[in-house]
Amino acid sequence: MTDTPVEEMNFETAMAELEKVLGQLERGDVALDESIALYERGAKLKARCEAKLKEAEEKVAAITLDSDGNPAGLKPLDPQ
Template identity: 45%
Template sequence: MAESDKTRQEVLENLPFEEAMAQLEEVVDQLENGEVPLEEAIGLFERGMRLSRLCGTKLERLESQVEMLVQENGEWTKKPFSPEGDGE
Protein backbone atom coordinates (compact mmCIF):
# COMPACT_ATOMS: atom_id res chain seq x y z
CA MET A 1 0.00 0.00 0.00
CA ALA A 2 1.41 3.41 -0.95
CA GLU A 3 2.11 5.90 1.85
CA SER A 4 -0.72 8.23 0.82
CA ASP A 5 -3.15 5.26 0.65
CA LYS A 6 -2.03 4.17 4.13
CA THR A 7 -2.54 7.69 5.49
CA ARG A 8 -5.99 7.93 3.90
CA GLN A 9 -6.95 4.54 5.38
CA GLU A 10 -5.79 5.65 8.85
CA VAL A 11 -7.81 8.87 8.56
CA LEU A 12 -10.84 6.88 7.43
CA GLU A 13 -10.55 4.40 10.33
CA ASN A 14 -10.41 7.27 12.83
CA LEU A 15 -13.65 8.84 11.58
CA PRO A 16 -16.46 8.85 14.12
CA PHE A 17 -19.38 6.65 13.06
CA GLU A 18 -21.69 9.61 12.45
CA GLU A 19 -19.15 11.34 10.19
CA ALA A 20 -18.53 8.14 8.22
CA MET A 21 -22.30 7.70 7.72
CA ALA A 22 -22.65 11.33 6.59
CA GLN A 23 -19.84 10.87 4.07
CA LEU A 24 -21.39 7.60 2.85
CA GLU A 25 -24.74 9.33 2.34
CA GLU A 26 -22.99 12.09 0.38
CA VAL A 27 -21.28 9.52 -1.86
CA VAL A 28 -24.58 7.75 -2.48
CA ASP A 29 -26.28 11.06 -3.34
CA GLN A 30 -23.52 11.92 -5.84
CA LEU A 31 -23.75 8.49 -7.47
CA GLU A 32 -27.55 8.57 -7.62
CA ASN A 33 -27.41 12.01 -9.23
CA GLY A 34 -25.86 10.35 -12.29
CA GLU A 35 -23.94 13.41 -13.44
CA VAL A 36 -20.53 12.17 -12.30
CA PRO A 37 -17.96 11.17 -14.95
CA LEU A 38 -17.27 7.42 -15.07
CA GLU A 39 -13.77 7.58 -13.58
CA GLU A 40 -14.99 9.73 -10.69
CA ALA A 41 -17.99 7.44 -10.18
CA ILE A 42 -15.68 4.44 -9.83
CA GLY A 43 -13.61 6.31 -7.23
CA LEU A 44 -16.78 7.32 -5.37
CA PHE A 45 -18.03 3.74 -5.45
CA GLU A 46 -14.75 2.48 -3.97
CA ARG A 47 -14.86 5.14 -1.24
CA GLY A 48 -18.47 4.25 -0.52
CA MET A 49 -17.56 0.58 -0.13
CA ARG A 50 -14.74 1.45 2.30
CA LEU A 51 -17.08 3.70 4.30
CA SER A 52 -19.76 0.99 4.31
CA ARG A 53 -17.33 -1.64 5.64
CA LEU A 54 -16.05 0.82 8.25
CA CYS A 55 -19.58 1.60 9.48
CA GLY A 56 -20.46 -2.09 9.61
CA THR A 57 -17.34 -2.91 11.60
CA LYS A 58 -17.96 -0.06 14.04
CA LEU A 59 -21.58 -1.15 14.54
CA GLU A 60 -20.56 -4.75 15.22
CA ARG A 61 -17.94 -3.60 17.72
CA LEU A 62 -20.41 -1.32 19.50
CA GLU A 63 -23.16 -3.95 19.52
CA SER A 64 -20.87 -6.35 21.35
CA GLN A 65 -20.34 -3.71 24.06
CA VAL A 66 -24.02 -2.98 24.68
CA GLU A 67 -25.62 -4.71 27.62
CA MET A 68 -29.19 -4.81 28.83
CA LEU A 69 -30.40 -4.65 32.39
CA VAL A 70 -32.96 -7.39 32.86
CA GLN A 71 -35.02 -8.07 35.94
CA GLU A 72 -35.14 -11.77 36.77
CA ASN A 73 -36.59 -13.17 39.97
CA GLY A 74 -36.74 -9.70 41.50
CA GLU A 75 -33.05 -8.95 40.83
CA TRP A 76 -31.44 -6.81 38.14
CA THR A 77 -28.77 -8.56 36.07
CA LYS A 78 -26.71 -7.56 33.05
CA LYS A 79 -27.13 -9.55 29.84
CA PRO A 80 -25.57 -9.07 26.40
CA PHE A 81 -27.86 -7.19 24.05
CA SER A 82 -29.32 -9.31 21.29
CA PRO A 83 -31.71 -7.62 18.82
CA GLU A 84 -35.00 -9.46 18.41
CA GLY A 85 -35.12 -11.74 15.42
CA ASP A 86 -31.36 -11.98 14.83
CA GLY A 87 -31.38 -15.74 15.41
CA GLU A 88 -29.44 -15.71 18.68
Protein backbone atom coordinates in the same frame (compact mmCIF):
# COMPACT_ATOMS: atom_id res chain seq x y z
CA MET B 1 -15.57 13.84 -0.06
CA THR B 2 -13.26 14.62 2.78
CA ASP B 3 -9.59 13.76 2.99
CA THR B 4 -10.07 12.08 6.37
CA PRO B 5 -8.98 8.44 6.27
CA VAL B 6 -12.02 6.19 6.64
CA GLU B 7 -10.26 4.22 9.38
CA GLU B 8 -10.20 7.35 11.58
CA MET B 9 -13.89 8.22 11.21
CA ASN B 10 -16.50 7.67 13.85
CA PHE B 11 -19.84 6.17 12.85
CA GLU B 12 -21.67 9.45 12.39
CA THR B 13 -18.98 10.99 10.18
CA ALA B 14 -18.67 7.87 8.04
CA MET B 15 -22.45 7.63 7.64
CA ALA B 16 -22.77 11.29 6.66
CA GLU B 17 -20.05 10.96 4.04
CA LEU B 18 -21.55 7.70 2.77
CA GLU B 19 -24.87 9.51 2.24
CA LYS B 20 -23.07 12.23 0.24
CA VAL B 21 -21.27 9.63 -1.87
CA LEU B 22 -24.52 7.79 -2.59
CA GLY B 23 -26.20 11.06 -3.54
CA GLN B 24 -23.46 11.87 -6.03
CA LEU B 25 -23.60 8.38 -7.53
CA GLU B 26 -27.39 8.45 -7.79
CA ARG B 27 -27.35 11.80 -9.61
CA GLY B 28 -24.96 10.34 -12.16
CA ASP B 29 -23.42 13.70 -12.93
CA VAL B 30 -19.81 12.67 -12.33
CA ALA B 31 -17.24 11.30 -14.77
CA LEU B 32 -16.61 7.57 -14.92
CA ASP B 33 -13.24 7.76 -13.18
CA GLU B 34 -14.73 9.82 -10.38
CA SER B 35 -17.69 7.43 -10.14
CA ILE B 36 -15.30 4.53 -9.65
CA ALA B 37 -13.40 6.44 -6.94
CA LEU B 38 -16.69 7.36 -5.25
CA TYR B 39 -17.85 3.74 -5.35
CA GLU B 40 -14.58 2.54 -3.79
CA ARG B 41 -14.80 5.20 -1.08
CA GLY B 42 -18.43 4.28 -0.47
CA ALA B 43 -17.51 0.62 -0.03
CA LYS B 44 -14.90 1.55 2.57
CA LEU B 45 -17.35 3.85 4.36
CA LYS B 46 -19.99 1.11 4.43
CA ALA B 47 -17.50 -1.35 5.91
CA ARG B 48 -16.48 1.22 8.54
CA CYS B 49 -20.10 1.84 9.53
CA GLU B 50 -20.74 -1.90 9.81
CA ALA B 51 -17.63 -2.36 11.97
CA LYS B 52 -18.58 0.50 14.30
CA LEU B 53 -22.14 -0.87 14.65
CA LYS B 54 -20.77 -4.31 15.49
CA GLU B 55 -18.50 -2.78 18.14
CA ALA B 56 -21.47 -0.99 19.68
CA GLU B 57 -23.62 -4.15 19.63
CA GLU B 58 -20.86 -6.10 21.37
CA LYS B 59 -20.54 -3.45 24.06
CA VAL B 60 -24.30 -3.44 24.67
CA ALA B 61 -24.39 -7.25 24.73
CA ALA B 62 -21.63 -7.25 27.34
CA ILE B 63 -23.66 -5.21 29.83
CA THR B 64 -25.52 -7.32 32.38
CA LEU B 65 -28.56 -6.05 34.24
CA ASP B 66 -29.50 -6.69 37.85
CA SER B 67 -32.99 -7.76 38.93
CA ASP B 68 -34.17 -4.12 38.86
CA GLY B 69 -32.98 -3.68 35.28
CA ASN B 70 -30.00 -1.54 36.24
CA PRO B 71 -26.56 -2.14 34.73
CA ALA B 72 -24.72 -4.49 37.07
CA GLY B 73 -21.46 -4.78 35.22
CA LEU B 74 -19.91 -6.29 32.20
CA LYS B 75 -19.93 -9.92 31.25
CA PRO B 76 -17.23 -11.41 29.03
CA LEU B 77 -18.06 -11.57 25.36
CA ASP B 78 -18.59 -15.01 23.90
CA PRO B 79 -15.64 -15.88 21.65
CA GLN B 80 -16.69 -16.49 18.07
